[in-house]
Amino acid sequence: MRPRLPIRRILFLRPFRPPNGPRPFTQNTLTSRPQLPFLSPARRRPTVRFLTTERRQWIKDEVWKAGKYTVALWTGAGLLLVMAFGVQQEWLDRKFPSPAEWSWVTRKDFRSARWDEDHDGTTNGLVDWARTGEAYRRLLRRLENPKIDGAGLEDQDEGGILVAGIGKTGFDISKKPEPWRRGYYEILMGAGRAAEHLDGWVRDTTRNIAFPAHVVIGPSNPNPRPVPPGAASAPREENCEPAFEPPETYYIRVLTTNGFTEKQRVDAALAYGAWLDFKKTPETALEMYKWALDIATSSSTSAKPIVNTQTGVLDPSAGLPSSNILSAATALAVHHASNSDLSNALPIFLSILRARKSLPEEPVTMHSTLNPDDEMTGFWKSATSLVRSMLVPPRYPPPPDDGTTPPTRNLKERCEEAGIMTYIGEILYASRQTKTTREDGLAWTREAVDVAEEQLRNKNIDRDGKKTCKECLQVGLGNWKTMVSQMAKEEKEARAQKAGGWLGFGGESQKDVAGRWEREEQVIAERQRRAGDILAAPTQPPSSSFLSV
Template sequence: MIPPQATVRRMPGLRPRHSSARLIFSHRPPLSRPHPFTHKPQRQSFVSQTPFRPQLPFLSQTQGRLPLAIHLRQHFIRLINTNRREQYKRGLFRGLKIALTSYAIIFMLYLIDTGIYQEEIEHRWPTPPEWSLKSRWALRSAIALQHPNESGQVVTQWHNVYGYVKELLERLEDPNIDGKEIKEPAEGGIFIDGVGRAGFDVSTKSEPWRRGYFQALMSAAKAAENLEGFMTDTKQRVTAKAEYVHGPSNPNAKTLPGRTNAVMHEEDCIPAAPPAETFYMKILTTTGFTAKQKIDAALAYADYLDFKGLGATAGDMYTWAMDIAASGLPYDAARVVDTTTGVLKNNGKDAASDNLLRVSTALAVHNAKIGDLSTALAIFTSVLKARRSLPGSAPPKPSQSNLERGNLPFDNFVQKIKNMFVPSVYPSDPSDGNAPPVRQLGSPCEEAGLMTYIGEILYATSSRETGLAWTRDAVDIAESELLDIARQTETLDTRDRCSQCLKVGVQNWRTMVHNLITSARAAEEEAVAQSGKAWFGGASKAAKKTSERKRWEAEEMIIDDRSERMLRLTNDYSVYKPRGGLFS
């Protein structure tokens, strides 16, 4: 064995004599010689079991595959080197930049689309220029939602309409926003039992401001009518009928259709809108509205009361409307109308005002609903005579450009671009309704509507064929007037009224003829059954009944054919509409 070496200390400044010499420093204790009897030589192994060999994880063998989390934790540092780290940073930055750019482009496209839509409905329904931007936005959006066919909607979302007008009314009645110079009618305001506070004094405001305020109140009233019986969940922002609200008063509430996870609780719900009379009475008690505007509110409220079955209360409201119309005449109203019944006198000297004609017509419809057909017929005939005796006005000039070139494929796109650069023009002041109207484009449609009512009453009370003749003439007049409107003007309101009149007339005509066919078939079967028992004349009587049935069937075929042609005149026409979809 090699003898143990002594510890050698290195002297400072002392260098080895030869460059190859090495100094070995060892602090290990001397090795002891093994005992010859207790030492057993180990078997030589080719695999070293030295404990000083490093045990690296990627060199060790494991049973099966490691979990992904452990594998990534062990190899993450080895995989993320400097080059890859820079590559990942560049990729992450590039992806973030693309995502932010895409979101910015989508947001800008949404803003552009919203701006084009707002300009389009602003030109369709102009708002008062003196209002703030937010108030004008709310008014035109609320009006557009009430015309789903023209605003690209399927149905009217009345809770959205009320949401717009509620905020709008708060702004208009706030002196610090858009309600400057409005006054209370008395100190502290007037409160009506069951209705609320009465209207303000807006006589100092401009006519566009008052007209826009009236439109907001009428929109709120219409929304309140359609939201009667609806509840709004303030937490979930859901509006539904009261039958879907869970609570002590309704433990077996229905599940919301299409929203199985949403449950409306009674403690979180409030009425979707106040009663409609709140807004109608505010219009009627506001100082500054014209007689026509107040009559519009009174007639709408009376019609709503008729719908609810409150005929007596509706009659009182019609009386109020008649008083408003009579008070605007420069002479005694008794000279032109019986204020009790609503029948116009037509003395040939004094002409009835537009307000009187409208109130009398509405009163006739009310009498027809409650069953007083004789009074209703008298009012309808007197109003029809008064309208036919009105003086005429110069017809509007036709739009030659549209007639000559027709509608081009890009007209809609060009119109949208034009709306963005050409500001909308607010319409001039309308009439207050206290003057007699004049015959103008659309007046024959008013007469056709009256003739439709008269024909319906005559068909139900006296003569079926007479009532059918009145209805047939009404359809002819409405169809002819719609043709003139399509050629001379693009006024949508007049076209809407004539379209509605034509649809009602055709529907009544079809119903009358169908009932006559049913009666003729029954009479024919009875005549055929009696012909075998009669001594003479039975066959001729049966043939007469058969001829009558064929006559009405032929007229029904005429109605079907004309319905296809008249469909193109109404606003409901579309090239994608199936055949017979409107009047069937």
Template sequence: MSRTTPSALFTRRTLRSLCRNPTIDFFYSKSPPSRPFTHKPSLLLVARPFSRPQLPFLHPISRTNIAQTQLGRFISTERKQRWKAQLWSQLRFHAYLWPSVLLAAILLLGVQHTKLERDYPTPREWTFWSRWILRDAKYTEFGEHLLTDWEKAGYLYTEVIRRLESEKYDGQNLIEGEASIRGSFANAGFDISAKSEPWRRGYYEALMGAGRAAEHLDGMCKRKGQVRGRVYPRESIPGPDNPRPKPLPFDKNRGHENVPTADEVEDAFPPPEKFYLKVLTTNGFDTRQRLEAAMAYADWCDFKGLTETAEETYRWAVDIAQAGVPGSAADVVDMKTGVIHKDKEDVVTENILKVCTALGVHHAKTGDVKQALPIFLSVLRARKSLPPPPSSGPLDPTVSGSTNTPKGQEQKDQGIWPYVHALKDLIIERPYPPAPSSGNERPFHTLKEACEEVGLMTYIGEILFATSDSEREKGLSWTRDSVEAAEAVMWVMDERKEDDGKERCRECLETGLQNWKAMARQMSRLAAQKEHELADASGGSGSGSGLLGSLGFGWGLGLGKAKQLEQLRQEKQRWEEENMQIELRKEKTLPLTQPLKPVSRGWMATSW
């Protein structure tokens, strides 16, 4: 067999390829495109293969499909299933979580307002939001805050009044009352006599609260047309009447704020007399409510310097108190002097005692002590003639008492107990508190009344000491007796665990101690001054010698002046000793004037 040469073999292969690809140039042809590894040549198959997805990591891809290829690599069937499971689990978690958080917040808010309902009861017949707003207003005013937000409290009180006077909410069947006019006072109120007592009491509390807020917002202003917002003092508003306004204090929440001009502001709140006179002219309030409104308005007039208006309002209050006296005893108090008649002391009511004391304080503040002293003496005489409580026999004025406060009351009002009772009130609503006394009854001689007597004795001691040099000893004696009586009453209150009137007694004790110390110092200073004057006079007039001269007395002094000088020295020493006794009394009464408060224990306390 003959062998085939390489040239012949090359020629055959070349010719064979040329026959298969006649379009390929022999000299300028390129190598055929690379065949994918996954594709099998069609010559080896009987039929054309079905198209199937190409594995992206086994063949080259174009740059235009890089994003789609990356997404294709990232998404897979397992990941889709896992994402769906996670999505549904998250949806279920949030579907359970946020409704639970919302319900828990509503529950906590309800418990909080249920606790506030225990502290500040609201009428049950009011609508839900009227009760809510009144509770919030009282908490804003009386809550344990560092500073009271009077702007918020005033807005809430006025909102309650608006709802109560609107037929759309809680003011159905209100009757427009005629304006009660007395002198220069005129204001139109409503006739609420057809309403229930809780409704009337809540309306009265809202009006008085708005009056208190108006007193604190006097002299404040706000931007025109602004319902809520920051209030500014008038002295900080630039205008023609205030060319040099006082700068506002820096507010860390608002920073430095541009103060509006005088043309851009208006009064922040209505005047207090709008609310006080509405109480006085509304038909349906009892004697005590109308009397407190009159006294509050008179005290406000005293504060503003309207002495005549205040005195007229006080006499109006005396007329209101006398109108509530049962029977025909309508002339218990002399309307000209304000003194309680001696033959009418057996019909004196609590309202009369209260308004006569306030009238005496008004005269004392204005400097008319000649009218104040008889009023205080008549009120003190009337209080000492009060009968003892019916549950006990005759008691000493300093130790008479009322019903005791339960010992567990303090524990109930601390710690977690208020919230426990609030949860209980969510299930069983507490009844509205009974109506307080109208003040038309004669009070009993209790520890609270003894505290009022102590206050009267303090007033009388101040007046006697300040008005007459000859009555200074009496004034100091009255003050000393008031301190001893206040101390005795407070020790009895501590023993019996009573708090009614205790704050009043504490104030009287502190005031009495301060007055007593000031009076004793002044008496000591006067005695030293008299001693010095007498010694100077004797030294200047005496020029003799002998035994009296050797003793330090001149001829002009004599034995009488020497004795008088010795008495002055003894009197000075006596007042110095009394000053020391006052200091010892202060230390003795320190637990009464500054009682130690128990440390509030938290839930995590280890000892009880």
């Protein structure tokens, strides 16, 4: 019997597999065997959880951070805008002060209207008069509304007075405070200026946009002009109405309001007269200037009339004229000169110049004798002005002179004298009576230029005086150049005619010799170059306040 061999058991070890690999028993090697999805995990896409607990918490944190940053940024931007608006209003309140008796909204609207009208604050020096006029009209509605800022206004008669073509006359504002009355006057005059610039304009009622009349499309304007590039399309005539009231609506309201000063009424009458001159109605303008003279002489206490209200000539023996009389008489003389009535204009100008030269000199004070360089300047002055501007609110300026007293002969009045001399020189030259008369006109013009330049170079001159002197110097230099150019031309023609005498002998030596008026032309060119620096200087010195930054 053969020996029984021991049986060896061969163990089949499970083969190694990668950690993420499929299980061997799930792989089917037989093609005929059905493939079960649940036995083949490697072939199906695993289910992924996109919104886990960690991701949900991260999204919550990010949304919270974005909300905090958004709120912080918008809050900061809003606060910056509020700060900028406050600084702007503070700066405007110092540049265009308004009465404290008005409400805050009225004061803000008043500052905005004045800023819109100010040429320094506009683009290219152009004023949007439609916007400015609407602002003044809105201010008038607020001031004349008893429920807003018009408490205490009274009609002079029951129900008021209506004038054909003008509307309702002025109120009785004598019970209102002086700052309120002065601000009301400024708004009325501003509305009058806007009405002058909007004369002939129409408003498209469908879009509430103002247009000049020459661009309107309609039967009354068969050849309309094109609108400027970038402007709104031209309106239709059937959709248009007058853009603003006529200027006399506001000037007459000033003249008929009870409570304005004499100077305010005189200035309104002179502004209306200048507008009538512009509209080529000299007869009506003359009546308005005479009305201004009547207003100016109503407060005179002289036993003898200072001015003849018919001719406008001042009587030197009746006493010193007031500022209002000088302004009204000057405007009347300019009216006569503008309408070529030189025989009536020249006596008025001569009497005004005589009266101005007889005015009392401005009293000399210790402050006026101080040298500006000796006063507190530099750091301490800037620091003091900074602290004062930050702590002290701006005050409404005190009331100006009412014009019922004679002015003093200060720097501004000397500039006014130079302006009168410019008018006299122009009238004498334009009369062309004789050669002597024309040379007298040149002499008056030269003296006016000298006086204006001398006063303009004075460091103590104020802003109003500097503005007056600049205008006088510019006009005087222009008149002087025009006069001398005409005289030089006539001189050249006379010399050429003399040089071409009998057979043309003996005149060659005088062709290259400069005459008297040609040499004076060179003098004028030098004077214009010398005056260029003071004419180009700013009228208002820069402010040292922190708001000027």
